[in-house]
Amino acid sequence: MRLDCHVVVPERGVDVAFTAAPGETLALSGANGVGKSTVLSAVAGWLRPEAGHARLGERTLFDEHAWIPARRRNVGYLAQDPLLFPHLTAEANVAFGLRRAGVVSRAERREVARDWLDRLGVGHLAGRRPHQLSGGQAQRTAIARVLASGPDLVLLDEPLAALDAGTAPQIRELLAQVLAGRTTVLVSHQVADVEALADAVTTIPAPPPSA
Numbered sequence: 001m002r003l004d005c006h007v008v009v010p011e012r013g014v015d016v017a018f019t020a021a022p023g024e025t026l027a028l029s030g031a032n033g034v035g036k037s038t039v040l041s042a043v044a045g046w047l048r049p050e051a052g053h054a055r056l057g058e059r060t061l062f063d064e065h066a067w068i069p070a071r072r073r074n075v076g077y078l079a080q081d082p083l084l085f086p087h088l089t090a091e092a093n094v095a096f097g098l099r100r101a102g103v104v105s106r107a108e109r110r111e112v113a114r115d116w117l118d119r120l121g122v123g124h125l126a127g128r129r130p131h132q133l134s135g136g137q138a139q140r141t142a143i144a145r146v147l148a149s150g151p152d153l154v155l156l157d158e159p160l161a162a163l164d165a166g167t168a169p170q171i172r173e174l175l176a177q178v179l180a181g182r183t184t185v186l187v188s189h190q191v192a193d194v195e196a197l198a199d200a201v202t203t204i205p206a207p208p209p210s211a
């Protein structure tokens with residue numbers, strides 16, 4: 001689905017517009033503080049901008065009149081520090097969003113969650129709670145959670161930044177596979193991520209220095 005958005009958050013100095021073509025992975029680049037994370041959280045529905053709009057395919061996620069809450073956007077958002085529910089197992093964390101995505105049967109939710117954990121290479125850890133996972137394993141679980149519900153749009157904020165040099169290339173390769181054909185907006189300072197994952201790059205310019 002095509003994403004067309006304009007996010008205006010004056011108190012953060014953010015006024016950013018861009019479009020992502022259907023199925024494309026668009027990398028948002030720009031210096032620290034220009035508003036990349038702010039844009040993702042607005043499109044995800046975590047932060048309400050003062051003005052602007054976001055349209056995903058035929059749907060309006062927000063504009064000057066409308067505000068669809070995050071849980072009804074069908075947008076998968078991996079925040080910069082994704083939080084897994086500490087009291088739930090990896091499998092239950094991934095299954096959690098599936099009920100809202102309309103998967104009624106509990107058995108089916110478990111199966112889908114297990115399948116995504118397998119795809120991300122952590123199926124054998126499905127019964128562990130987050131504190132029993134390494135950083136890389138938790139990140140794979142968080143990625144599985146984002147993708148399992150079949151989002152119309154995927155938003156990834158520095159998905160590999162917390163991973164060590166040995167783990168990051170593996171997960172980067174996995175992401176390249178699972179993101180193929182899904183409309184995605186990626187924020188990453190890593191050139192390797194952008195080169196491996198992005199079809200296009202939009203650079204957010206730094207705001208002019210204030211007087």
Ligand SMILES: Nc1ncnc2c1ncn2[C@@H]1O[C@H](COP(=O)(O)OP(=O)(O)OP(=O)(O)O)[C@@H](O)[C@H]1O
Pocket residue numbers: 012013014030031032033034035036037038039
């Ligand atoms: N929770 C917040 N409350 C108020 N201002 C914030 C908040 N988060 C970020 N900002 C400010 O909003 C502006 C945009 O920040 P944002 O995190 O979106 O930038 P970014 O491009 O993602 O930066 P980075 O590359 O460092 O992650 C910055 O000036 C920042 O200081």
